Amino acid sequence: MDLKTKALLKSIWVFHVSAGSCNNCDIEILDCFTPKFDLERFGIQLIGSVRHADALFITGAMNKKAIPRMKKIYEQAAKPCVVVAIGTCACSQHMFRYSYNVGEPLDKILPVDVYIPGCPPKPEAMIAGIKKLVDKIKRGK
Amino acid sequence: MLRDKIKEKLSDKILAWYETSVKRIYFSVDKKHITETVKILFCDLGLRFITASATDLPSSFEVIYHFSNDPQGEIYSVRVLLEDKLKPEIDSIANLFPGAEWIEREIWEMLGINFKGHPNLKKLLLADDWPEGKYPLRNKQ
Amino acid sequence: MSHKIIVPIGPYHPLQEEPEFFQLYVDGEKVVDIDIIIGYNHRGIEKLSESKHFDQIPFLVERICGICSSSHPYAYVLAVENILGGEQSIVPERALYIRTIIDELQRIHSHLLWLGLTGHFIGYNTIWMWAWKYREPVLDCFEMVTGNRNNYAMFKVGGIRRDVLDEDIPILKKTLDELLKALDLFRGAIADDPVIKSRLKNVGTLTKQQAIDWCVVGPTARASGINIDVRRDEPYGVTDRLDWNVILEKEGDIYCKTMVRILELYESVRIIRQCLDKMTKGPIDADVKDIPPGEGIGRVEAPRGECFHYIKSDGTNRPIRHKIRSPSYMNVASDKVGAVGGTISDATLTLAAVDPCYCCTERVVVINSLDNKKIMNGWDLIKLSQEKTLKIKEHYDGRPK
Amino acid sequence: MIAIFNFLIFPGFLFACIVGLFACWIDRKISARLQWRVGPPWYQTFIDIVKLTGKEVIVPNGAKVTFLLAPYLGLISIVLVANNLGRAILSPLSSFSGDLIVIIYLLIIPALALIVGASASRNPLASVGASREMKLILAYELPFLLAIIAVIIRNKGALGIGSILINQAFTVSNIFSPSGIISFFIMLFCVQAKLGIAPFDISECDQELMGGTLIEYSGLPLAIYKLTKATMLYTLPIFLIILFLGKDLSFLFISIKYLSILLVIILIKNTNPRLRIDQAMRFFWRIPTVLGIIAIALALFGL
Numbered sequence A: 001m002d003l004k005t006k007a008l009l010k011s012i013w014v015f016h017v018s019a020g021s022c023n024n025c026d027i028e029i030l031d032c033f034t035p036k037f038d039l040e041r042f043g044i045q046l047i048g049s050v051r052h053a054d055a056l057f058i059t060g061a062m063n064k065k066a067i068p069r070m071k072k073i074y075e076q077a078a079k080p081c082v083v084v085a086i087g088t089c090a091c092s093q094h095m096f097r098y099s100y101n102v103g104e105p106l107d108k109i110l111p112v113d114v115y116i117p118g119c120p121p122k123p124e125a126m127i128a129g130i131k132k133l134v135d136k137i138k139r140g141k
Numbered sequence B: 001m002l003r004d005k006i007k008e009k010l011s012d013k014i015l016a017w018y019e020t021s022v023k024r025i026y027f028s029v030d031k032k033h034i035t036e037t038v039k040i041l042f043c044d045l046g047l048r049f050i051t052a053s054a055t056d057l058p059s060s061f062e063v064i065y066h067f068s069n070d071p072q073g074e075i076y077s078v079r080v081l082l083e084d085k086l087k088p089e090i091d092s093i094a095n096l097f098p099g100a101e102w103i104e105r106e107i108w109e110m111l112g113i114n115f116k117g118h119p120n121l122k123k124l125l126l127a128d129d130w131p132e133g134k135y136p137l138r139n140k141q
Numbered sequence C: 001m002s003h004k005i006i007v008p009i010g011p012y013h014p015l016q017e018e019p020e021f022f023q024l025y026v027d028g029e030k031v032v033d034i035d036i037i038i039g040y041n042h043r044g045i046e047k048l049s050e051s052k053h054f055d056q057i058p059f060l061v062e063r064i065c066g067i068c069s070s071s072h073p074y075a076y077v078l079a080v081e082n083i084l085g086g087e088q089s090i091v092p093e094r095a096l097y098i099r100t101i102i103d104e105l106q107r108i109h110s111h112l113l114w115l116g117l118t119g120h121f122i123g124y125n126t127i128w129m130w131a132w133k134y135r136e137p138v139l140d141c142f143e144m145v146t147g148n149r150n151n152y153a154m155f156k157v158g159g160i161r162r163d164v165l166d167e168d169i170p171i172l173k174k175t176l177d178e179l180l181k182a183l184d185l186f187r188g189a190i191a192d193d194p195v196i197k198s199r200l201k202n203v204g205t206l207t208k209q210q211a212i213d214w215c216v217v218g219p220t221a222r223a224s225g226i227n228i229d230v231r232r233d234e235p236y237g238v239t240d241r242l243d244w245n246v247i248l249e250k251e252g253d254i255y256c257k258t259m260v261r262i263l264e265l266y267e268s269v270r271i272i273r274q275c276l277d278k279m280t281k282g283p284i285d286a287d288v289k290d291i292p293p294g295e296g297i298g299r300v301e302a303p304r305g306e307c308f309h310y311i312k313s314d315g316t317n318r319p320i321r322h323k324i325r326s327p328s329y330m331n332v333a334s335d336k337v338g339a340v341g342g343t344i345s346d347a348t349l350t351l352a353a354v355d356p357c358y359c360c361t362e363r364v365v366v367i368n369s370l371d372n373k374k375i376m377n378g379w380d381l382i383k384l385s386q387e388k389t390l391k392i393k394e395h396y397d398g399r400p401k
Numbered sequence D: 001m002i003a004i005f006n007f008l009i010f011p012g013f014l015f016a017c018i019v020g021l022f023a024c025w026i027d028r029k030i031s032a033r034l035q036w037r038v039g040p041p042w043y044q045t046f047i048d049i050v051k052l053t054g055k056e057v058i059v060p061n062g063a064k065v066t067f068l069l070a071p072y073l074g075l076i077s078i079v080l081v082a083n084n085l086g087r088a089i090l091s092p093l094s095s096f097s098g099d100l101i102v103i104i105y106l107l108i109i110p111a112l113a114l115i116v117g118a119s120a121s122r123n124p125l126a127s128v129g130a131s132r133e134m135k136l137i138l139a140y141e142l143p144f145l146l147a148i149i150a151v152i153i154r155n156k157g158a159l160g161i162g163s164i165l166i167n168q169a170f171t172v173s174n175i176f177s178p179s180g181i182i183s184f185f186i187m188l189f190c191v192q193a194k195l196g197i198a199p200f201d202i203s204e205c206d207q208e209l210m211g212g213t214l215i216e217y218s219g220l221p222l223a224i225y226k227l228t229k230a231t232m233l234y235t236l237p238i239f240l241i242i243l244f245l246g247k248d249l250s251f252l253f254i255s256i257k258y259l260s261i262l263l264v265i266i267l268i269k270n271t272n273p274r275l276r277i278d279q280a281m282r283f284f285w286r287i288p289t290v291l292g293i294i295a296i297a298l299a300l301f302g303l
Helices: A003-010 A026-030 A066-076 A087-092 A124-136 B001-007 B031-044 B099-112 C046-050 C057-062 C069-085 C092-122 C125-146 C166-194 C192-202 C208-213 C220-225 C254-278 C325-334 C335-339 C345-354 C360-363 C380-399 D002-008 D015-036 D046-052 D066-090 D099-119 D124-154 D163-171 D178-195 D221-242 D251-271 D277-300
Strands: A013-019 A053-061 A080-085 A114-116 B014-021 B026-030 B048-056 B060-067 B074-082 B090-092 B114-116 C005-009 C020-026 C030-037 C294-300 C305-313 C321-327
Touching: A003 A124, A003 D046, A003 D221, A013 A026, A013 A066, A013 A114, A026 A053, A026 A080, A026 A087, A026 A124, A053 A066, A053 A087, A053 C220, A080 A087, A080 A124, A087 A114, A114 A124, B001 B031, B014 C294, B026 B031, B031 B060, B031 B074, B031 B090, B048 C305, B048 C321, B060 C305, B074 B090, B074 C294, B074 C380, B099 B114, B099 C325, C030 C335, C030 C345, C046 C321, C057 C321, C069 C092, C069 C294, C069 C305, C092 C125, C092 C254, C092 C345, C125 C166, C125 D251, C166 C192, C166 C254, C192 C254, C220 C254, C220 C321, C254 C345, C305 C325, C325 C335, C325 D015, C335 C345, C345 D099, D002 D015, D015 D046, D015 D066, D015 D221, D015 D251, D046 D221, D066 D099, D066 D163, D066 D221, D099 D124, D099 D163, D099 D221, D124 D178, D124 D221, D124 D277, D163 D221, D178 D221, D178 D251, D221 D251
Parallel strands: A013 A053, A053 A080, A080 A114, B026 B074, B090 B114
Antiparallel strands: B014 B026, B048 B060, B060 B074, C005 C020, C020 C030, C294 C305, C305 C321
16 A cells, blocks of 8 residues: 555546436536535545546446447546446446347446445445445555 | 318318317328428428327338427327338428427437438437447337 | 637536537637537437336336436326326326426426536536535425435326425425525626626527527527427416416527526426415325327426427337437537537537436437547547548538638 | 755745645635535645656657656746745845846746647647637736836836845835736736636636646646646745735745735636636736736836
């Protein structure tokens, strides 16, 4: 656990990727940065470019058209990069599993570190998920 | 009332006319007169085009153009039956008003009904590698 | 002809939460043309709903769009009740009141959300934080009444699933009073701030004739002077028994769209307060058993405009066809007119001013077949734009400017 | 030897970075408090820099060497300015006469470094960000120079910082003269634009251009850019203090003046939205330029 990973845990920069989501989870992610659940006290920031990202918040039931672009996003994020599946759609594709336009679930495409179920997951659930992520890295993933 | 104006303007073209409730009026028109009917409804009488819905019936394809008469809150639905199931096609109304362009492209993509004269009939929302000739909303493929 | 470059916005862009891909053909800072490529959110909901029972579909239809997650189920329920002979005759009195309350509360939370995001887009994060701070009590009310902040699962064919308890009503009223104070704050901030006005005035304007041609709906149409509102034209729930008025503006630029939405918030608060006073005791569900064969159309005034559902049933407990047309479907198409001519920073603002809800639109729209290559990585972007610029050169030389 | 120590440790690199990062934290904390948010802990900006150094550096293929060198160019020039200003405050007599001109040139280099880095990263969004940065430089350079000329004339043609400080030490600080107030007002807006803070953060706004000029940077070069921005947040207010409030510069008075200028910048940042690039240019060429000419005229009459 050298200084750099310890620093990573204290300042996670988040990039939000939506692959066919109903924008409920996306709004809840933005809700986490508003006054009531301010994530900036943990140093977590929402940033604009993939290159600066440390964590990818992925939402949505994997739409066939969105999958190739999502893979490209994952390649471009500077490693070490964490993947967080937000919402039941990202975890298990929810009720859209048998649709003709939905590919395989997220964990078959990208290595997922944290699953946060809920439709939409409450901001408190997301903060708990991030806390578990930090503990997981501390235990030395 | 608007009903009488429509009946008098389209008297020869209307095949059937029935009202399921006070605010819902369905009347069917032959395939050939569709552009004329839409021009009268949209340009002359000033009805607002809501959308067009196409269904894959056992005997034929059925395309319904829904128009809304906002002041009275009525909906006029123009029904067109396309008997030829192998090569269904109909004149496009996209050059009358640009609003219909996207709606016709969706129907073309989902059910394979060809719209003659459509400015840019391209694939709409399906993934890039969606096989040609395979239409998701058709019942038996 | 100066060198035209392509500025791709999206599909993964911090400006919008949903992915959509706007290719702006840009000459320096001026936007010359715009290509709207979406389809990243399409989940084939119409096909799925043909495989579900009539009482399962509200849950599916609710997840079309997170922000208008009470308009789609309401429109679907109205469509099915249209087959059964109209909402007023089937649904009990109290259920009508609760339906209108939920619909208007959801309009408040959606407009506040959009107000915050507009502040965020023009780089004024204080408005974003303040708007969303005042939106949290509304979400708490939803959680108190329906159990979930979004996706309320309240609507059912023939009535409502959960009743509003009596001890909740004073809390609702207190939240609405605090909200009114916040709304005066926002109206003051937006109307009087010269800098915001300079960023919003006559930007991305949509004239009345263009609005009619593109058949836009909702606040986008009302901002351009088209007097349409489904709550008044074809009343559903109890909207015809209460007194409220429709907000209209004339110029159709982003400033008018903002003012229409802010003033609509006042109307929604008025409607809810009247509903809470006039609500009578009684049953909340008419437990409809079977749906006769037939066709039904239901439409509702969603925060972004008219939300239209068409159901065709053949007597079994599954619909043959379920056509959904969401309000953003029309409004997003009209971006082409609003954005072209402005600068890049205005274009992004215009695209967001329509309050696009791409997952509604995502049920549908557009791919640009000029290229199918991926776009996000730096080198691809350059190759793509050079290739596109060459194609644009011939295309533009041919067409009269 | 002393010069190296000065450059590296005291008024130079280390001191400027630490105070700059602390100023950045104050900025983020006060902005958060204005939005009813709690805001980051005090060590947040330091941790960000350390984390960024640990990240992988991605260079888009085809990007030239300048992509990696540009950030260091900006950092070195701003540290030079911090060093000169720091030494001038400590011993006004030791500064040579023309160093005000040197500082004006050095203050432009960080912005140029940003442009060089952005255009080297071969990304269309970054090139749009770079062109906006160039336009912004054109906009604020003119009023910036007019304000400085007004100060020079007021101090009877003193071109060195030391001599300006000495002048102010005997007479009253520059700000209390009419031309001083006007040029201070202009300099405030130019500093706001030079730092790229809210009303003028047009080039690296993340809403429209996904990070604008810094879109392709990651890891160490990005850390250097953030460090440059932090050091500028330290040096520019100090520059304003020297030019306008240079009366008595004991340690306590400097920090009070520095914090007050910082507070004014943060308030401007949080109270108005981002301007469009053409609006920003029109703004700079209208009000500040006219005021600058008036300030020079007043200074000529010896006010």
